[in-house]
Amino acid sequence: xxxxxxxxxxVLLALLLAPGLVGFVRWLKARxxxxxxxPLWLPYFELRKLFGKEVVMSNNASWLFRVAPYxxxxxxxxxTFLIPLLGAxxxxxxxxxxxxxxxxLLLGTFFLALxxxxxxxxxxxxxASREMTVAAIAEPTIALAIFGLxxxxxxxxxxxxxxxxxxxxGLALSPGYxxxxxxxxxxTLAETGRLPVDNPATHLELTMIxxxxxxxxxxxxxxxxxxxxxxxxxxFFTLLANLFVPWGLATTLTPAALVIALVTLIIKLAVLxxxxxxxxxxxxxxxxxxxxxxxxMSFVLALLAVTSxxxxx
Amino acid sequence: xxxxxxxxxxxxxxxxxxxxxIMLLWRRSLSAYVAAFQWQSAALAVLFVMIGYxxxxxxxxxxxxxxxxxxxxxxxxxxxxxxxxxxxERESQPYVNIATSLILAxxxxxxxxxxxxxxxxVSTLPTRGGLPLAMGxxxxxxxxxxxxxxxxxxxxxFLVMENGIALLAVLGTFGIPLIIExxxxxxxxxxxxxxxxxxxxxxxxxxxxxxxxxxxxxx
Numbered sequence: 414x415x416x417x418x419x420x421x422x423x424v425l426l427a428l429l430l431a432p433g434l435v436g437f438v439r440w441l442k443a444r445x446x447x448x449x450x451x452p453l454w455l456p457y458f459e460l461r462k463l464f465g466k467e468v469v470m471s472n473n474a475s476w477l478f479r480v481a482p483y484x485x486x487x488x489x490x491x492x493t494f495l496i497p498l499l500g501a502x503x504x505x506x507x508x509x510x511x512x513x514x515x516x517x518l519l520l521g522t523f524f525l526a527l528x529x530x531x532x533x534x535x536x537x538x539x540x541a542s543r544e545m546t547v548a549a550i551a552e553p554t555i556a557l558a559i560f561g562l563x564x565x566x567x568x569x570x571x572x573x574x575x576x577x578x579x580x581x582x583g584l585a586l587s588p589g590y591x592x593x594x595x596x597x598x599x600x601t602l603a604e605t606g607r608l609p610v611d612n613p614a615t616h617l618e619l620t621m622i623x624x625x626x627x628x629x630x631x632x633x634x635x636x637x638x639x640x641x642x643x644x645x646x647x648x649f650f651t652l653l654a655n656l657f658v659p660w661g662l663a664t665t666l667t668p669a670a671l672v673i674a675l676v677t678l679i680i681k682l683a684v685l686x687x688x689x690x691x692x693x694x695x696x697x698x699x700x701x702x703x704x705x706x707x708x709x710m711s712f713v714l715a716l717l718a719v720t721s722x723x724x725x726x
Numbered sequence: 727x728x729x730x731x732x733x734x735x736x737x738x739x740x741x742x743x744x745x746x747x748i749m750l751l752w753r754r755s756l757s758a759y760v761a762a763f764q765w766q767s768a769a770l771a772v773l774f775v776m777i778g779y780x781x782x783x784x785x786x787x788x789x790x791x792x793x794x795x796x797x798x799x800x801x802x803x804x805x806x807x808x809x810x811x812x813x814x815e816r817e818s819q820p821y822v823n824i825a826t827s828l829i830l831a832x833x834x835x836x837x838x839x840x841x842x843x844x845x846x847x848v849s850t851l852p853t854r855g856g857l858p859l860a861m862g863x864x865x866x867x868x869x870x871x872x873x874x875x876x877x878x879x880x881x882x883x884f885l886v887m888e889n890g891i892a893l894l895a896v897l898g899t900f901g902i903p904l905i906i907e908x909x910x911x912x913x914x915x916x917x918x919x920x921x922x923x924x925x926x927x928x929x930x931x932x933x934x935x936x937x938x939x940x941x942x943x944x945x
Binding site for chain 2: 550587588592705706708709710712713714716717720721
């Protein structure tokens, strides 16, 4: 029973912390660029503002345009049920493993691309085609990278992967894990629309990928889509943190263990936020035709992770 | 315990060497290739020292020292001089584009695993885990030679293949006797100087080091 309550708490925590994480990364980037930066809680106010605004839709938009934000938000929320956020083994682990997580993320991306195409604008079509170019190489790489871990743990169940790493700490420094981490880090930058793949703060259509697809949205639809994108960033950071450095996750459901899990999660997310902010400040955005090269490199890293975990047993 | 640590460290060193080799397929500029080659040779020299320590073979310390001197200082010095003279050209149109060649590199490493599988199963050496990676490095070096157009890139690819062969020898047999290794180094240096003369003449004839231009000699 407490397991299920913990799952719901986990999802609410993710929904609550995701805008804060994005606000932290933005503030850090501003500081690194010698600006004062907006406070961490600005994204919460953005959400409140958007939920209060009226929706304006194009006449050419169909039912898909109205339904897509809910599907995108729902798929993002469902993923947070299945990842190890606070606890290592949770009841919903039996429902969803690695492949379900990857396909849920892809479902959100797919409907976002369709929603970009739906109103028939030029920006939406361009954003959708660019997003599919990135997703086509990034999604198999996520699957392969976590599969490399799964081979070491003997199961694609995320909870079991975490337990295997906790039971055998030497695994965390094996070449398979390091290569998978590198691959997953590059894919995180690609899938969440960060530099060098996509500029999250751009206003130029030449450099837009994610922004171009959501250009037509307003009001509560835009709020849901933005929240889902922030949730996706939170999910990727959590996967990076808790699959590769699982110490701190609660193995028993006592309040003390859960508090420790929460504190270590926040620390790990903050460290990852710092790394991503520094990377984004240092690197320039890649030309669009160079993006498949970067993603190809991360695919090779994931492939090497799988072969070194599988064939070196 | 010592054996397990030895195996893990040798696999880690070989993976690092292979990754630097795959950088040649990812980056475009000649200075990036030279830097990748330098880092790879440095990693291999450290690996040789470590294998010499764990495998109780003091000859490997000298081999590592010569290896370091030749491939981290002498050869990159000449490569950089050539690059300053003929460089300024990036590998913009290889025969196989970069994304495809990266995927092919992954498949080549899988092929290397398949080929060396009987050898790894039979061997009892603690370094046998790195054998497929060394084989993969040889394949990747050969792939760079075959699919790149700039003569300097082909030279760096050849040198990476040489690194792979040296790695395979050290992993498979705990190193070859010092005298043979010195002979191999001399061969590499001579081959490199001959290639340098070739690049000088190609540049003199065509004003570019694009080996595709050599096709014009047919007509």
